[in-house]
Structure formats: structure tokens, C-alpha cells
Amino acid sequence: MSRPxxxxxxxxxxxxxxxxxxxxxxxxxxxxxxxxxxxxxxxxDIVSTEAxxxxxxxxxxxxDNIVHxxxxxxxxxxxxxxxxxxxxxxxxxxxxxxxxxxxxxSGALREVWNFDGSDKIPTGQDVRRILKRVGWEKxxxxxxxxxxxxxxxxxxxxIAKEYAVDKAAGLAAAETNAxxxxxxxxxxxxxGAPSGTDGWQxxxxxxxxxxxxxxxxxxxxxxxxxxxxxxxxxxxxxxxRYSHILDPTTGxxxxxxxxxxxxxxxxxTQAGMLATLAMLKGKDAESFLExxxxxxxxxx
Amino acid sequence: xxxxxxxxxTATLTTATCALLGTTATTPVNAQEEDTWEFDTxxxxxxxxxxxxxxxxxKMLAYRNFVDDRVLSMSLGVDSLTGATPIGAITFDGPxxxxxxxxxxxxxxxxxxxxxxxxxxxxxVALAANWQQPLGRLSAFNAGVSASKxxxxxxLGANFxxxxxxxxxxxxxxxxxxxxxxELDPVGGAPMPLTPMLDVxxxxxRMGDQSKDIIDIVLxxxxxxxxxLVVQLNYSYxxxxxxxxxxxxxxxxxxxVTGDPVPRIPTPGVEGPSHEYIFEGRPGERTKHSVYGQAxxxxxxxxxxxxxxxxxxxxGIDSHTVDLRYRWPFGGQSYLxxxxxxxxxxxxxxxxxxLDSSQALPLHASADYRLGEFDAFTVGLKYxxxxxxxxxxxxxxxLYSADGSMPADLLIGNQGGREIYPDTDAIIAQFSxxxxx
Amino acid sequence: MKIxxxxxxxxxxxxxxxxxxxxxxxxVEPWERDILAKDExxxxxxxxxxxxxxxxxxxxxxxxxxxxxxxxxxxxx
Numbered sequence: 001m002s003r004p005x006x007x008x009x010x011x012x013x014x015x016x017x018x019x020x021x022x023x024x025x026x027x028x029x030x031x032x033x034x035x036x037x038x039x040x041x042x043x044x045d046i047v048s049t050e051a052x053x054x055x056x057x058x059x060x061x062x063x064d065n066i067v068h069x070x071x072x073x074x075x076x077x078x079x080x081x082x083x084x085x086x087x088x089x090x091x092x093x094x095x096x097x098x099x100x101x102x103x104x105x106s107g108a109l110r111e112v113w114n115f116d117g118s119d120k121i122p123t124g125q126d127v128r129r130i131l132k133r134v135g136w137e138k139x140x141x142x143x144x145x146x147x148x149x150x151x152x153x154x155x156x157x158x159i160a161k162e163y164a165v166d167k168a169a170g171l172a173a174a175e176t177n178a179x180x181x182x183x184x185x186x187x188x189x190x191x192g193a194p195s196g197t198d199g200w201q202x203x204x205x206x207x208x209x210x211x212x213x214x215x216x217x218x219x220x221x222x223x224x225x226x227x228x229x230x231x232x233x234x235x236x237x238x239x240x241r242y243s244h245i246l247d248p249t250t251g252x253x254x255x256x257x258x259x260x261x262x263x264x265x266x267x268x269t270q271a272g273m274l275a276t277l278a279m280l281k282g283k284d285a286e287s288f289l290e291x292x293x294x295x296x297x298x299x300x
Numbered sequence: 301x302x303x304x305x306x307x308x309x310t311a312t313l314t315t316a317t318c319a320l321l322g323t324t325a326t327t328p329v330n331a332q333e334e335d336t337w338e339f340d341t342x343x344x345x346x347x348x349x350x351x352x353x354x355x356x357x358x359k360m361l362a363y364r365n366f367v368d369d370r371v372l373s374m375s376l377g378v379d380s381l382t383g384a385t386p387i388g389a390i391t392f393d394g395p396x397x398x399x400x401x402x403x404x405x406x407x408x409x410x411x412x413x414x415x416x417x418x419x420x421x422x423x424x425v426a427l428a429a430n431w432q433q434p435l436g437r438l439s440a441f442n443a444g445v446s447a448s449k450x451x452x453x454x455x456l457g458a459n460f461x462x463x464x465x466x467x468x469x470x471x472x473x474x475x476x477x478x479x480x481x482x483e484l485d486p487v488g489g490a491p492m493p494l495t496p497m498l499d500v501x502x503x504x505x506r507m508g509d510q511s512k513d514i515i516d517i518v519l520x521x522x523x524x525x526x527x528x529l530v531v532q533l534n535y536s537y538x539x540x541x542x543x544x545x546x547x548x549x550x551x552x553x554x555x556x557v558t559g560d561p562v563p564r565i566p567t568p569g570v571e572g573p574s575h576e577y578i579f580e581g582r583p584g585e586r587t588k589h590s591v592y593g594q595a596x597x598x599x600x601x602x603x604x605x606x607x608x609x610x611x612x613x614x615x616g617i618d619s620h621t622v623d624l625r626y627r628w629p630f631g632g633q634s635y636l637x638x639x640x641x642x643x644x645x646x647x648x649x650x651x652x653x654x655l656d657s658s659q660a661l662p663l664h665a666s667a668d669y670r671l672g673e674f675d676a677f678t679v680g681l682k683y684x685x686x687x688x689x690x691x692x693x694x695x696x697x698x699l700y701s702a703d704g705s706m707p708a709d710l711l712i713g714n715q716g717g718r719e720i721y722p723d724t725d726a727i728i729a730q731f732s733x734x735x736x737x
Numbered sequence: 738m739k740i741x742x743x744x745x746x747x748x749x750x751x752x753x754x755x756x757x758x759x760x761x762x763x764x765v766e767p768w769e770r771d772i773l774a775k776d777e778x779x780x781x782x783x784x785x786x787x788x789x790x791x792x793x794x795x796x797x798x799x800x801x802x803x804x805x806x807x808x809x810x811x812x813x814x
Contacts, residue, residue, distance in 0.1 A: 090320040093312065218334065277309065295329070340783075342786070530780065590803045594804070621800065645798060730789065
């Protein structure tokens with residue numbers, strides 16, 4: 001799918017090949033430890049094509065994809081393909097796991113919450129009005145048929161990026177044994193460590209109140225890293241910082257959520273979902289993560 | 301909400317993710333937190349017996365890790381030295397009087413004691429910094445600077461190193477270069493070599509600041525032999541140029557028959573040395589070659605570290621060093637490491653116990669026991685423990701013993717019966733702590 | 738006498754380098770480096786202690802270094 005702004009750039013960095021492009025509104029990067037530029041170019045193609053395919057298929061901004069058709073179905077049922085069905089099944093599981101807080105129909109809340117660092121907080125009435133159009137329990141999902149009421153919307157943005165990382169990395173792994181790092185805007189997965197090292201060196205932007213932004217270094221050999229955080233998207237009113245993670249059961253931002261959570265897990269999808277689930281727990285994020293037995297870095 | 305709820309999330313999520321991605325099994329995650337800062341610190345106590353040198357020091361190495369495998373390391377060392385050291389004058393069955401290095405007073409050493417200098421107190425501060433980074437996929441580059449200061453000595457240095465991997469990273473070759481420029485400003489002024497020790501307040505044979513420059517080149521190869529064994533071989537070349545003497549060391553002039561120091565006729569009304577002594581004089585250049593080999597062998601959890609070094613130089617000194625360490629882990633978090641070191645050195649061509657007063661002075665002469673002929677043994681034991689936090693501490697105690705031998709051709713007159721060479725016995729105790737954040 | 742000693746050193750070093758380079762068939766695959774990666778198997782596993790020892794022996798003996806070069810000189814030799 002060739003659109004303006006869709007190009008990959010291949011360069012060398014410390015003897016590794018680095019491929020950069022833009023997808024899903026984020027700067028994307030593929031690092032490969034291979035010898036020949038031809039191999040790196042082939043992988044660049046595979047990874048970027050997959051990223052753009054997923055973007056085109058699931059972006060809520062595009063006028064002609066499955067998400068658009070569902071969101072404009074006016075209450076009628078839509079038949080979806082296997083891949084979309086898998087994502088909806090996954091979203092349904094997350095809805096249960098999170099006690100209804102991870103909800104792909106919560107996108108409508110964006111109409112009253114605009115996290116631009118200003119102090120424009122919606123009124124209780126605004127929120128109650130929107131909540132009528134939010135709630136996965138109001139949708140009817142019987143694979144492969146999905147029906148949502150008129151005015152409701154689904155948004156797969158909370159899953160699509162991490163899913164794309166894992167899919168693209170899977171295609172790369174099928175193509176080559178070379179160690180790869182697939183990184184879409186900070187959500188990443190590693191297939192093996194570059195030769196001569198213990199792993200890819202990844203810096204996590206940590207927020208430290210007294211000293212500004214500091215970085216923590218992680219050596220990643222295999223597995224995914226994903227971060228959920230409010231570093232750049234928040235509202236500030238009366239000294240209270242309203243995080244951009246909204247709780248669809250109340251319509252308000254999750255109270256006392258950590259400012260940033262980074263998780264390391266077997267796949268980027270698991271890492272991303274654990275980070276989101278933990279964020280949704282608000283003040284209980286740390287104890288939730290302790291029970292999960294995964295590596296996590298929580299900052300308040 | 302309930303703890304039971306939380307616990308089941310991971311398993312459910314894993315199953316759901318596998319269904320979503322269409323995979324049956326994934327490689328488990330392997331992510332290690334790397335400290336941005338790492339510190340190694342050590343407190344050292346070194347003491348020789350018989351009121352000789354004692355040193356208490358604190359040393360620290362700090363590493364700052366940057367992204368892309370670049371590392372900045374910095375070191376700081378502070379030493380506080382006290383005690384006395386043999387000045388090179390020969391032992392004699394009568395008292396001997398020496399002028400102090402500053403020329404301000406005299407000091408008397410009782411009969412039959414190895415003459416030591418007066419007790420000194422010296423504080424030394426050393427700083428160094430080193431930058432390391434990869435160059436492409438298989439090479440790395442290191443550059444560093446160093447400096448140290450004592451009241452009478454200043455050192456400045458710079459070093460570089462390039463290394464490259466071969467053979468699937470099983471072989472690493474490296475080339476290192478170091479430059480050193482040191483300045484000496486001894487108390488009272490550096491004495492002109494081979495001139496006499498004079499009366500109090502007579503500094504007529506003293507010179508101004510002195511300097512020496514040193515170049516070191518190291519060529520190294522390390523090779524992985526198998527899963528449990530790695531070896532290393534280095535060749536080093538070192539060239540020093542400038543004032544290489546120890547400004548505080550002297551040589552006694554002795555009677556060719558008795559081997560006793562020749563008494564000195566004092567200047568009336570002035571205090572001065574009791575016998576004839578001259579300040580030592582070493583060549584203005586020194587070239588050293590060393591070959592160093594090391595092997596590290598893993599045997600079922602235990603590690604044997606064995607190394608050998610051969611050094612030869614144009615001063616006539618040959619030395620052999622054998623160093624063995626055996627690290628024995630136990631209890632999961634601790635280890636014991638016995639250590640054994642053997643060192644033997646042949647004396648410098650110009651090393652003398654003393655000089656025949658009836659002969660003309662040689663071109664170079666030094667009675668510094670560290671240029672003599674001796675065997676030294678070190679025996680030590682170290683205990684280390686890793687803490688739950690990932691930090692580590694260790695403690696070691698070692699005993700060092702150097703015994704000299706005096707070749708017959710260096711003895712003059714009756715010197716054979718005496719204890720001429722100042723043997724060294726020292727204890728080394730160190731406590732270390734490593735941590736990161 | 739000195740020349741033959743130095744040339745002996747060179748011959749020894751050269752021979753060992755040749756042996757080492759003939760070892761290009763020796764070694765391990767990347768996935769066999771687990772033991773070699775351990776801290777205690779590094780050729781220089783404790784740089785601080787090595788520099789402390791180097792400094793002690795440099796002050797008491799006429800030889801120095803061999804493994805590399807240290808941080809700098811001092812007035813003690």
C-alpha cells in the first residue's frame with residue numbers, strides 16, 4: 001500500500017543495520033544483526049509492509065477499513081474476517097481480566113476528554129451523557145458477527161501497535177536467523193542478542209520528580225518491552241494531574257495511576273496488555289504486578 | 301480486586317496472546333536491568349614489619365553505562381603513607397649519622413640496624429578516566445587520561461587501546477599505547493647522581509625539578525579454547541627517559557678490606573654525615589620487554605586463574621612471576637579464593653651493596669633493595685559474598701615476604717657475615733564493596 | 738648477552754602468537770558462551786583489585802604491568 005510518507009530508510013549503526021519508517025503515528029525502527037545489506041533490505045520490506053497493512057486495516061482514521069464499517073454500521077451486524085475476529089476475542093478476554101476496565105468501546109469518551117495539558121475538565125453531566133454510548137456489554141459479539149449500537153465506536157488502538165510488533169517480528173524470524181529488534185514507537189520485541197553482546201541495550205525513559213528525566217538501561221535478549229504512561233498526555237487542574245488512562249466504568253481518569261509502567265514479557269502484546277491492566281488498577285498497580293511475576297518498572 | 305483474581309491473569313493472558321498471534325510457544329523473555337552507574341570500592345591496609353612502610357588507602361572505580369555499549373569509567377584513589385624505608389646505606393656495627401633529605405638536620409641510626417630514612421607522611425591522590433566504545437561490529441576503542449599527585453611528585457598520562465575480534469569472536473587482538481610524563485620535586489632538590497651526601501644546610505649539589513617520560517606499548521591476543529577455557533598472551537614494551545633515580549637513596553663508600561663504611565671528616569662546627577655516602581645514580585634510560593600469559597579455566601563451578609610473566613630490561617634485571625588464584629564458590633552466594641604468587645628477580649647491573657672507596661666511581665650505582673636479587677612469596681585468602689540486592693562485598697588478607705640474596709661478587713671485605721639485604725615482610729588487608737544504581 | 742636475551746623473548750612471543758593464530762579452528766559457537774560470559778571467567782574479573790596489586794608490587798619490585806597498563810605512576814619507584 002503506497003501512500004505519501006511511506007518509505008523505509010536503511011542505514012548502518014555500529015555495524016548493525018537500522019531501518020526506520022513511520023507507521024501508526026509513531027516512529028518505527030528495525031535493528032538487524034546481519035552481514036549483507038540485501039538481507040537487511042528484504043527484512044525492511046517485510047516488517048514495514050506488515051506494519052502498514054495492520055495500520056490500514058485497523059486504524060480508526062481511515063475511511064474504508066473494517067473498523068470504519070463497524071463504527072458506521074448504525075446498529076447493524078458486521079461480519080469480520082479471522083484476524084479481526086482474533087483481535088475481538090482477545091479484547092473480550094481483556095475485558096473480563098480487567099474487570100471491565102479494558103474496553104475497546106471506550107473511545108467515545110475522547111469526545112469530552114482532551115488531554116492537551118490544559119485545565120479543561122468535562123462536567124459530570126458531559127461524562128454521564130457519553131457513558132451511555134460506552135460498554136462492551138452493550139455490544140453483541142458472536143464470532144464472526146459483531147453488532148454495536150448506533151453512536152458506539154470500537155477502537156483497537158490499545159492492542160494494534162503491540163500486535164503489529166509481534167506479527168512483524170514473527171515474519172522476520174521466519175525469514176532469517178539474524179538477531180532482530182522490532183520497535184514501534186517504544187513498544188518492542190527482540191529475537192536474539194546481537195553477536196558479541198548479552199542483548200540489545202534499551203533505554204527506558206524514567207520520570208524522576210527531583211531530577212527530571214533519567215534513563216534506565218535494560219539488556220534485552222529475547223522478549224518484548226512495552227510502556228504505558230502519561231508522560232506527555234495529561235491535564236493539569238488545581239494541581240491534580242489527570243492521567244490519560246480513562247476508566248470506562250466511571251468515565252473518569254483512573255485515580256492514582258503510576259505515571260509510567262514498563263513491562264518485560266515473552267511477547268510485546270503481553271507486555272503491553274500487562275502494562276495497561278496495571279495502569280487501570282490505579283493505586284493497586286504495584287501489588288497487581290507483584291502477583292503477575294513479571295519484570296516491571298513502575299514510576300510514580 | 302481479590303488476590304485470586306490477580307493471580308490468574310498471567311496464565312489467561314498468555315493463552316489469549318498465543319491464540320491471537322497463532323503461535324504455540326515463544327522463547328521466554330530474557331531482560332536484564334543494567335545499572336546506569338556501577339561502583340567498586342575498596343579500603344586497603346598495607347603494613348611492613350619493623351616500623352617500615354604503612355599505607356591506608358581508599359580506592360573507587362565508577363562506571364557509567366550509556367546506550368550503544370559506551371562506557372565512561374572513572375577512578376579515584378587516596379593513599380596515606382607513613383613509616384620508613386631503607387635508604388641504601390649498608391649496615392655497620394657502629395652508629396651512623398645521615399643528613400635529612402631537606403638538608404635541614406641530621407639523624408642517627410643505631411649500630412647493627414638497617415638504616416631507614418626518617419619517618420615520613422605522604423598523601424597521594426590519583427585520578428583517572430577512561431572512555432570505551434564500539435567501532436563497528438567487531439572492534440572497540442578505549443581512550444583514557446590519568447593523573448596523580450604527592451607532595452614531591454606529579455604524574456600525567458594518556459592511553460589508547462584498539463581491539464578487534466576474529467574467528468567468530470573467539471579471538472581478540474588488541475594494541476595499546478600509553479604515555480606518561482612525570483615531574484619530581486624532591487625535598488631539598490634532586491641531588492646530582494653519584495655526588496656525596498653533604499653537611500646540614502649545604503644544598504650545593506642539588507638540582508631543580510626533574511622529569512621523566514615513559515612510553516608503553518602492549519600487544520595482546522586472547523583466545524577462547526573451549527567452553528571452559530580462555531587464554532591470553534601479551535607482549536609489552538616500555539621505554540623510560542629522564543631522571544630515573546630515587547632522589548632519597550644513597551650508597552655507602554666502604555673500606556675494601558673491612559667492608560665497613562669509611563668515616564667522614566666533619567666540617568668544624570657543622571653537623572653532617574658520619575661516613576662517606578653518595579647519592580645513587582641510575583642510567584637516564586630504561587627499556588623493558590615483558591611477555592605475559594594467562595589462562596582461566598572453569599571446573600564445575602570453580603575457576604582457576606593462572607598467569608606467568610617474564611620481564612627483561614637493559615638494566616640487567618630479569619624477573620619471573622607466577623600467579624595462581626583458585627575461586628571456590630559455596631552456599632550459592634559466597635566464595636573463597638586462595639591466592640599464591642611467586643616472584644623472583646635478578647639484580648640490576650649497577651646494583652651494589654656498597655662501593656669500594658679505593659676505586660674510581662662507576663658510571664651508575666644504586667643500593668636500592670628493590671633493584672636487588674630476591675625471591676618473594678605472597679600467600680592470601682579472600683572471602684566474597686553476593687547480597688540479595690545484587691551488591692557484593694569481599695575481604696582478603698595476604699602475607700607478602702621478600703628475601704634477598706647477596707651474590708658473593710657484590711660483597712666487599714667482611715660484609716659476608718652481615719645481614720645486608722633488607723628483607724620485606726608485609727601484611728595486606730582489603731575490604732571491598734561493589735554496588736550499582 | 739642482552740641482545741640474545743631480548744631475541745629469545747621475541748622468539749618465544751612470536752612462536753606463541755603463531756600457535757594462537759593457528760588456533761583459528763578453536764573456539765565455541767555463540768550459544769556455547771554461557772560459562773565464558775560469567776563475571777568470574779573474565780580475564781580481568783576484578784579491575785580494582787588488579788590495580789591495587791599492580792601498585793603494591795610496582796612499589797616493591799622492579800617489574801610492572803604485563804597485563805595492560807595501569808592508571809599512572811607514582812613517586813614510589
